[in-house]
Amino acid sequence: EAMDAARQLYARELRQKEQQFEARNREMHGFILDSDSQIEEQLAQAGSDGRTSEIELARLTQAVADKDEQIKLLTDRVDGLNETKRAMEKELSNTRSSVGKLEDKLAQASSEIHKGNHIIEKLDGELRGSKQRSKQRSEAVKVLEKRLADKDGGFKALVLCLLVKLLLEY
Numbered sequence: 332e333a334m335d336a337a338r339q340l341y342a343r344e345l346r347q348k349e350q351q352f353e354a355r356n357r358e359m360h361g362f363i364l365d366s367d368s369q370i371e372e373q374l375a376q377a378g379s380d381g382r383t384s385e386i387e388l389a390r391l392t393q394a395v396a397d398k399d400e401q402i403k404l405l406t407d408r409v410d411g412l413n414e415t416k417r418a419m420e421k422e423l424s425n426t427r428s429s430v431g432k433l434e435d436k437l438a439q440a441s442s443e444i445h446k447g448n449h450i451i452e453k454l455d456g457e458l459r460g461s462k463q464r465s466k467q468r469s470e471a472v473k474v475l476e477k478r479l480a481d482k483d484g485g486f487k488a489l490v491l492c493l494l495v496k497l498l499l500e501y
Contacts, residue, residue, distance in 0.1 A: 468498045 472495050 471495075471498055 476495075
């Protein structure tokens with residue numbers, strides 16, 4: 332009997348332990364199912380977030396590529412404008428040099444024109460003087476010719492002719 336009682340006690344303890352084990356097993360199974368469910372939700376959320384992140388990453392990558400292209404285009408434009416600026420500065424320098432040379436030529440031409448005008452004025456004065464002297468000689472010749480015509484002297488006529496000749500040569 333004592334053995335039966337001990338066996339019964341052990342059987343009861345074993346059933347209690349089995350029941351506790353079953354309860355723990357159900358509890359663990361529920362925990363595992365809940366954990367699996369939570370993990371699946373988190374994975375779904377992470378997958379969704381991952382796709383969202385992938386989409387956002389792709390969008391941002393494209394935006395960076397677009398900005399890089401804009402920077403390249405702007406850099407090329409700036410380089411082109413700088414090249415144009417250098418060319419224009421060189422052209423300006425050449426133009427200034429040409430203007431300087433032309434101003435020198437203009438000053439030289441102006442000086443030559445002033446010299447020419449001075450020579451023309453001098454020649455004009457000499458011409459007027461020559462015309463005046465020629466006019467005076469012509470009048471003197473007329474006067475002498477008239478006197479010659481009025482007077483009959485051979486000697487006087489000869490002297491007058493010599494005087495006219497000298498005047499004409501002068």
